[in-house]
Amino acid sequence: MALIVQKYGGTSVGSIERIEAVAEKIIGFREKGDDVVVVVSAMSGETNRLTALALNVMEQPTPREMDVLLATGEQVTIALLCMALIKRGCGARSFTGGQVRILTDESHTKARIREIDSNLILTQLEKGDVVVVAGFQGVDEYGNITTLGRGGSDTTAVALAVALSAAECQIYTDVKGVYTTDPRVVQDARLLKSITFEEMLELASLGAKVLQIRSVEFAGKYKVPLRVLSTFEEGEGTLISLEEEIDMEDPAIAGIAFERDEAKLTVAGVPDVPGIAYTVIGPVSDAGIEVDVIVQNAGVEGTNDITFTVKRAESDEAKKILDKIAKSIDAREVVLDKKVCKVSLVGVGMRSHAGIASRMFKALADENINIQIITTSEIKISVVIDEKYLELAVRALHSAFELGDPDYGKNPNQA
Numbered sequence: 001m002a003l004i005v006q007k008y009g010g011t012s013v014g015s016i017e018r019i020e021a022v023a024e025k026i027i028g029f030r031e032k033g034d035d036v037v038v039v040v041s042a043m044s045g046e047t048n049r050l051t052a053l054a055l056n057v058m059e060q061p062t063p064r065e066m067d068v069l070l071a072t073g074e075q076v077t078i079a080l081l082c083m084a085l086i087k088r089g090c091g092a093r094s095f096t097g098g099q100v101r102i103l104t105d106e107s108h109t110k111a112r113i114r115e116i117d118s119n120l121i122l123t124q125l126e127k128g129d130v131v132v133v134a135g136f137q138g139v140d141e142y143g144n145i146t147t148l149g150r151g152g153s154d155t156t157a158v159a160l161a162v163a164l165s166a167a168e169c170q171i172y173t174d175v176k177g178v179y180t181t182d183p184r185v186v187q188d189a190r191l192l193k194s195i196t197f198e199e200m201l202e203l204a205s206l207g208a209k210v211l212q213i214r215s216v217e218f219a220g221k222y223k224v225p226l227r228v229l230s231t232f233e234e235g236e237g238t239l240i241s242l243e244e245e246i247d248m249e250d251p252a253i254a255g256i257a258f259e260r261d262e263a264k265l266t267v268a269g270v271p272d273v274p275g276i277a278y279t280v281i282g283p284v285s286d287a288g289i290e291v292d293v294i295v296q297n298a299g300v301e302g303t304n305d306i307t308f309t310v311k312r313a314e315s316d317e318a319k320k321i322l323d324k325i326a327k328s329i330d331a332r333e334v335v336l337d338k339k340v341c342k343v344s345l346v347g348v349g350m351r352s353h354a355g356i357a358s359r360m361f362k363a364l365a366d367e368n369i370n371i372q373i374i375t376t377s378e379i380k381i382s383v384v385i386d387e388k389y390l391e392l393a394v395r396a397l398h399s400a401f402e403l404g405d406p407d408y409g410k411n412p413n414q415a
């Protein structure tokens with residue numbers, strides 16, 4: 001008999017019928033003798049709906065109240081799922097993050113989990129119940145409700161699996177596992193049997209929203225077996241593998257990730273003096289804006305251009321800050337381009353395969369896609385391009401690196 005933590009995402013609990021189906025699925029696991037702790041998201045669209053309500057009232061909702069509001073989404077699904085289980089004769093009890101005592105720091109809307117008290121859950125499991133915990137939420141040391149950032153239920157699930165020493169953490173979602181790229185963009189994307197933590201971490205941080213980054217970090221740090229599977233179809237899904245060994249025969253590229261909502265800022269004509277990058281970028285990061293790809297290159301005589309990307313939602317604020325700095329350092333101008341996106345190739349195999357970058361650039365050139373910025377690290381290459389080429393670029397790279405499913409189209413039941 002094992003203890004497993006299962007997380008069901010928004011689409012999986014998106015209607016009463018789906019909640020009933022999840023209840024049936026959980027009962028199946030109970031009948032096999034496993035102890036089950038379930039984490040659920042809000043019904044699909046609910047977190048967006050609540051966010052929109054808040055924005056109707058206030059342009060920049062206060063983070064504490066935002067968390068009080070957003071946490072209600074998950075409170076609905078834990079109660080409904082427990083009702084569906086109890087109706088079927090299966091003992092079940094729901095808990096909010098605060099009730100469990102998922103203790104977080106005080107960073108509202110992007111809190112980090114510090115500690116989880118497992119007592120309440122263990123006592124309930126001993127009674128033979130299924131325990132259903134609200135994902136995405138916790139409580140700070142003063143009792144304020146906090147939330148963990150979008151997609152945070154994944155992190156709740158992995159953190160609970162760590163706290164309870166679960167045998168496995170299973171993330172049930174609306175696709176069959178982790179694919180070579182988003183299967184909604186590339187139809188013949190191939191389902192991966194396994195992927196290394198390192199690769200999954202890069203894919204998640206470069207935009208593949210199938211797992212929240214923090215959940216992958218936790219699972220890697222505490223060595224929790226983590227699996228992504230479909231709620232709706234049978235299958236083994238994808239194991240995020242703890243194996244450190246890399247087979248030289250493995251393909252160089254594990255997958256392609258992309259980020260749509262990027263913006264590019266250029267401060268042109270900044271004086272070419274030591275410390276200038278800090279003067280320009282420091283205040284932007286100090287305002288809590290995440291600065292991503294950065295390049296600095298020689299501009300007109302004695303000056304530089306500094307270009308970097310930020311999330312599109314934060315780009316107006318970044319521009320305001322930069323306009324002030326530009327004046328104070330006598331820079332020529334600040335240019336904001338909101339129509340860019342980022343596409344990245346990820347693979348630990350890049351360490352042992354040469355020529356990946358040039359193959360990538362050729363594939364994009366063949367499609368006439370202009371690359372605006374390039375950044376590389378040991379296991380990834382990212383390019384910033386015009387957003388209108390996003391799908392084209394992802395598909396072109398997917399086929400240039402032969403990542404597709406060789407059996408695609410042979411199965412008449414395949415979408």
Ligand code: ADP
Binds near residue numbers: 008011174182208211
């Ligand atoms: P949930 O609501 O279950 O948490 P999410 O929408 O957060 O689900 O994540 C699942 C989605 O992630 C899929 O529907 C898919 O469109 C997207 N996705 C992006 N990249 C990948 C990838 N490489 N493999 C699988 N899914 C991906």
Ligand code: ASP
Binds near residue numbers: 009041042136149152
């Ligand atoms: N409901 C939250 C969101 O939509 C958390 C989650 O689903 O993981 O981001």
Ligand code: MG
Binds near residue numbers: 009209210
């Ligand atoms: Mg998610």
